[in-house]
Amino acid sequence: MNLLTIQYLFFYLAPIASAPLYDQDVSLDYDYFKLAGSSGVPAMHAAVLPPHGKVVFLDKVENYTELLLPNNRYAYSSLYDPISHELYPLSVATNPFCCGGTFLPDGRLVTLGGNGPLLWLDPTVSDGFDAIRFLGSSNAAYHWTEPGNKLASKRWYASAQTMSNGDIFVAAGSLNGLSPANHSNNNPTYEILGANSVSKGKSMPMDILVKTQPY
Ligand SMILES: *[C@@H]1O[C@H](CO)[C@@H](O)[C@H](O)[C@H]1NC(C)=O
């Protein structure tokens, strides 16, 4: 070990040696988190909704959840009221597994992309690879709606961002949810959703998504 190495070692070790290993004043006796209720469905996604702070949970098509819909199928989404602790099942029309999401300027939540249907588990939920789902409220009741406008391409694991003009930037994802090691499964493009979250219809190549593949 030469002198230079020793100097470096000292330089790096000195601050570590003088820092306490742990802070003895920290007590772990009190609760950081308290169990307040149940989401009823696995919380793959959770979002606090304006303006009243209700919380939506969003899952995927499953073999089991704690909540049933009026049609006796499992719910894959729920709405939780942190004040009253009431929990409501919400239905989805398409499989939301691995969708992206963002808020619209009017406060609605929009989720984008997802997974294919799992018809042997639930024949009432269809293909979500190019889905656009909105969560809004009317008369204080929340519903997911899918008016039918779709993404320009299939996106499993999409990312989304609302821009200052209200358009939504949607990027990346997989075309089929299969191995990311195979480049032809991936979707290294972006698209823009304009007014009413309708896609402008073109998936534009995005080189950084090729370079940073898989995701
Ligand atoms: C549901 O999950 C259970 C437990 O993993 C499994 O035994 C059962 O076969 C599954 N049912 C279906 C329809 O996939």
Ligand SMILES: *[C@@H]1O[C@H](CO)[C@@H](O)[C@H](O)[C@H]1NC(C)=O
């Ligand atoms: C890669 O994916 C494409 C499209 O899904 C498929 O046609 C092809 O056979 C795959 N290649 C390999 C080596 O798995």
